[in-house]
Each structure stands twice: as C-alpha cells, then as structure tokens.
C-alpha cells in the first residue's frame with residue numbers, strides 16, 4: 425500500500441496551519457484507556473506565522489528523557505511572536521508526549537521508541553500514529569526541520585549539532601551549513617547504527633533541510649547545555665531566514681565525523697562500568713577506554729575495552745550498570761575547524 429492509499433490520520437490539530445499569528449494548541453490523538461474511555465493524548469503544538477516565507481518545524485521530546493529540547497522550545501513558544509517572523513515556525517516540544525510525561529526514552533503505553541517508529545502507520549501503535557502524522561502532515565509542510573536530542577538517562581555526549589551524509593550533495597551541503605550555524609561547540613557529520621526508521625531519514629527523504637543535535641545527557645540539563653540550546657534555536661531560525669539577524673557564534677565549532685560502525689564501542693560483558701577517559705578527550709588507537717568489572721562476585725578479572733580508532737570521545741554510557749550489547753563509548757574523527765570542511 426503506497427502512502428497515498430493509507431487511511432487518514434486519527435490525529436487532529438486544534439490550530440489552523442494557514443492562519444497568521446501565534447496559536448497555542450494540541451495535536452489530539454484519541455486514546456481509549458481504563459482511566460478515560462473517550463480520552464485523548466494531547467501533544468502541545470505552537471505555530472507562529474506571518475505572511476509568506478519558509479516553514480521551520482522545531483521538535484524536542486522525540487525521546488522522553490532528553491530535556492534541552494522541550495525546555496528550550498517551551499521558552500521559545502512563549503516569547504517568539506509574529507512581528508519577529510517572516511514565514512512560519514511550528515513548534516512541537518514533546519513529540520512523544522507519553523514518554524516525556526513518564527520521563528522515559530520510550531512510551532509507557534506501547535514501548536514505542538519514536539525515533540525507531542518512522543515512517544509510522546495511521547492504524548499502528550500510538551507511537552506509530554504520531555510518527556505517521558509527522559511523516560505525512562507536518563514534514564511535508566516544512567522546508568527546514570530541527571530535532572533537538574540529548575543523550576537521555578543512559579548516555580552523555582559532547583554538545584553537537586549534526587547532519588548526515590546524503591546522496592543529494594546540494595541538500596547535504598545545506599544541512600551541514602545549518603548544523604554549523606546552530607553554533608554548538610561541535611558539529612558532526614553523522615552515521616547512525618541503523619537509520620532506516622529514524623525521523624531524520626523520513627525528513628531527509630522528503631528533500632527537506634534537516635539538522636539534529638545531541639546536547640549532553642544523563643537525563644538532565646546544565647546551564648551550559650541550556651544556553652547552547654537557546655542560542656542554537658535562534659541561530660537555526662536565522663539560518664532559515666525566518667527571523668532576521670546573523671547567527672551568534674561565540675566560538676569556532678570543532679568539526680567531527682563518524683566514518684562507520686567502528687566509532688561505536690560495544691560491551692561484550694555484563695558488569696559495572698569504569699571509564700578511563702571523559703567526553704571531549706582525545707584518544708589514540710589502542711588507548712584503554714573503559715573496564716567492565718564483574719558485579720556479581722569478587723575475584724573475577726575485569727574486561728578491558730580499547731580504542732579501535734584515534735579521535736575524540738563523542739559520548740559515553742552514563743549509567744554504570746552495563747549489559748552485553750550496551751554502547752559504552754563512541755569515538756569520532758576530528759576534521760578540524762569549520763573552514764576545513766570539504767563537501
């Protein structure tokens with residue numbers, strides 16, 4: 425069944441996407457539960473529109489335990505008005521609202537991971553229905569999309585904006601420019617472990633300009649990570665031309681690249697994790713990165729994990745309790761300053 429043969433989405437918006445001005449409303453997703461027979465999940469949405477111009481779709485809470493995006497987007501929705509906008513800004517601070525409400529990465533209702541649920545389905549689980557609404561309604565309306573992630577409770581990463589390598593080099597260059605102008609301390613050319621069901625891929629496959637971020641993690645925010653998010657949101661809107669002004673770039677961003685699966689260092693043991701290097705540190709191929717200690721008995725030797733490449737520590741497992749298959753460290757290659765970038 426092609427996407428144009430799919431049934432209509434059961435989600436309805438309480439705002440008018442064609443109306444100028446500021447609107448605060450909801451994406452209403454019917455959900456019949458023990459607690460509320462004819463109830464709905466209400467996903468907050470805000471639109472600021474003024475005249476003709478491009479549309480930017482700004483999202484957070486794709487994963488429910490990442491807080492820079494929702495917090496910064498809630499703030500933006502409260503101060504941005506139509507006099508500052510030429511075009512349209514659509515803000516969804518908590519994409520996976522049930523997961524955000526539970527403070528968990530995935531939805532407590534259907535265990536859905538929003539960023540593994542695309543393109544979604546109008547008759548699927550609640551998470552798949554939200555994904556389908558984005559894929560068929562919101563993303564086609566936009567020219568630019570920014571999805572703010574952080575590491576959540578289990579990961580901590582250096583703060584970066586990222587773009588993917590794309591077949592369309594014109595689209596790729598524009599995405600990379602958007603990531604650079606977000607103005608995070610790091611900018612990453614990104615490779616995902618499995619891109620097939622990502623929101624990122626759904627947006628990019630529709631030819632849109634897409635930027636994503638990781639702005640620290642550990643299931644909290646810091647004053648520094650919030651400042652990066654707040655500044656980055658405004659910088660992104662300046663990059664799109666929807667709000668006026670030049671991006672505020674207080675420092676040169678460091679350009680990083682993930683060249684393949686060898687970036688990811690995966691635990692082959694269960695235990696408690698000890699890290700020898702911190703995020704942002706430079707490591708050489710063969711350096712000791714981490715040990716996993718047997719947590720069930722004394723007298724057992726630890727397992728050691730060594731760098732499979734030289735580079736910078738992009739991210740680390742935040743939660744010390746580690747199972748077989750957990751990513752314990754991610755390394756990235758250093759490409760130098762932004763001026764070094766060649767498409």
Ligand SMILES: [Zn+2]
Pocket residue numbers: 486487490573574575576
């Ligand atoms: Zn995330």
